[in-house]
Amino acid sequence: MSAIDKEKIVSSVPQKGFFGHPRGLFTLFFTEFWERFSYYGMRAILVFYMYYEVSKGGLGLDEQTALSIMSIYGSLVYMSGVIGGWLADRVFGTSKSVFYGGVLIMLGHIALALPGGLTAFFVSMVLIVIGTGLLKPNVSSMVGDMYAEQDDRRDAGFSIFYMGINLGGFLSPLIVGSVMGYSFHLGFGFAAIGMFFGLIMFLITKKKNLGLAGTYVANPLSPAEKKKVYLVMAGAVVLLGIILAVTIPTGLLTIKLFIALVGILGFLIPTIYFIVMYRSPKTTEVERSRVLAYIPLFLASVMFWSIQEQGSTILANFADKRTQLDIAGIHLSPAWFQSLNPLFIILLAPIFAWLWVRLGKRQPSIPQKFSLGLLFAGLSFLLILLPAYLGGTNSLVHPIWLVLSYLVVVIGELCLSPVGLSATTKLAPAAFSAQTMSLWFLSNAAAQGLNAQIVKFYRPETEMLYFGIIGLSAILLGIILFFVTPLIQRQMKGVR
Known part of the structure; x- marks a missing residue:
């Protein structure tokens, strides 16, 4: 897409109307709010649903298996963004991709809301994985479409957008976690309703608020290419179905093998993407340099998300098994703790948005913000090992330790995550705009694929070692x- 096309898109969007930002930010803010409400509500109780006994409404899976599946689920959700980004860039455009993805997500939550056991669980996984891949990277790309390349409001706009994500993430675990003890399926039903509201919001307001944003196809396929792609996709689905039909009953494909394969793909796919983007004739020399600069940021993001995403696995288990849940006559649901991360982001995101605007050209560079994010992520894990050091691994710990750990990692998240979204839109080659946003989310996929392997080492007796090694590695x-920031900055070719 040419610079002229970008200017045309920006000019089509009303540039004032939502806290001094483009009016379309309102539409995307609330679309993502409801999508995250549905996803985080489901995620807040999913690991408990998997390992709770059938008599308690769960699936009765082994606890360690449930933790690994939870990580792989998250990995596949973000990995599917590659498909969603490619379809947006080559076939649908980002706006249609967001809508189609929302429909699939809603259907996935409906499948979980029905008492269908493992079959419904796996069906819902497929629908939510594909749907999130279509929606999540593309709604973020649409935010970037509304701002000119040198618009100083961009980082602040992504911080506001990020606050909307976390507002939905804050409310849903409280609501869904409150009904968890009564019925897991009722909780999943609330998640389906949330996605339905998001779809309605998007359809009603997009024409007036978003202008041309999301309506173009950045690198469209020709009719002949489309036909070929559809045939290949149909053949791949049939082949995959045959492989699963043969390998699962015969025991050739086990859960452990599947987890290992997803972990490998989590790093293999982004490696291929970096090579393809760098070598593409559609990528200019300046864009190639920016692709190289993006690699260390990607790796830093993997390390950060490896820690942050354990909030829904290891820290969720910690809340369920190692934390005092009866405080001052109030019984706490272990799912409620997953509202802490988005709560702190809601409180702190406006401060960070104001800070970046206030500092203007004096704010830390993108790599420096990433290094700060890693520092705080590491500290959050060092903090959570203190209860075991002070009181041992056999006693229940006060909830304040979890609260403080979530607070510290959120400070790191606000240094890295919204900045990473903004940096991706700045550094992306024009022909790979949506796909580069998918690449950003692949850092989360790689992190959770890695987590699926390392969560197996978490035990009460290894608790201090587990948190200590991971926390120090991040720091x-x-x-x-931080020390290689000047080198990265030179490769970014003017992007700050």
């Missing part, structure tokens, strides 16, 4: 990134 990587 060390953050220090290294």
Whole structure:
């Protein structure tokens, strides 16, 4: 897409109307709010649904298996963004991709809301994985479409957008977690309703608020290419179905093998993407340099999300098994703790948005913000090992330790995640705009694929070692990134 096309899209969007930002930010803010309400509500109770006994309304899976599946689920959700980004860039455009994805997500939550056991669980996984891949990277790309390349409001706009994500993430675990003890399926039903509201919001307001944003196809396929792609996709689905039909009954494909394969793909796919984008004739010399600069940021993001995403696995288990849940006559649901991360983001995101605008050209560079994110992520894990050090691994700990750990990692998240979204839209080659946003989310997929392997090492007796090694590794990587910032900055070719 040419610079002229970008200017045309920006000019088509009303540039004032939502806290001093483009009016379309209102539409995307609330679309993502309801999508995240549905996703985080489902995620807040999913791991408990998997390992709770059947008599308690769960599936009765082994606890360690449930933790690994939870990580792989998250990995596949973000990995599917590659497909969603490609379809947006080549076939649908981002606006249609967002709508189609929302429909699939809603159907996935409906499948979970029905008492269908493991069959319904796996069906819902497929629908939500594909749907999120279509929606999540593309709604973020649409936010970037509304701002001119040198618009100083861009980082602040992504921070506001990020606050909407976390407002939905804050409310849903409280609501869904409150009904968890009564019925898991009722909780999943609330998630389906949330996605329905998001779809309605998007359809009603997009024409007036978004202008041309999301309506173009950045690198469209020709009719002949489309036909070929559809045939290949149909053949791949049939082949996959045959493979699963043969390998699952015969025991050739086990859960452990599947987890390992997803973990490998989590790193293999982004590697291929970096190579393809760098070598593409559609990528200019300046864009190639920016692709190289993006690689260390991607790796730093993997390390950060490896820690942050354990809030729905290891820390969820910690809340369920190792935390005092009866405080001052109030019984706490273990799912409620997953509202802490978005709560702190809601409280702190406006401060960070104001800070970046206030500092203007004096704010830390993108790599420096990433290094700060890693530092705080590492500290959050060092903090959570203190209860075991002070009181041992056999006693229940006060909830304040979880609260403080979530607070510290959120400070790191606000240094890295909204900034990473904004940096991706700045560094992306024009021909790979939506796909580069998918690549950003692949860092989360790689992190959770890695987590599926390392969560197996978490035990009460290894608790201090587990948190200590991971926390110190993040801090060390953050220090290294800080010292190589000048080199990365030169490769970014003017992007700050």
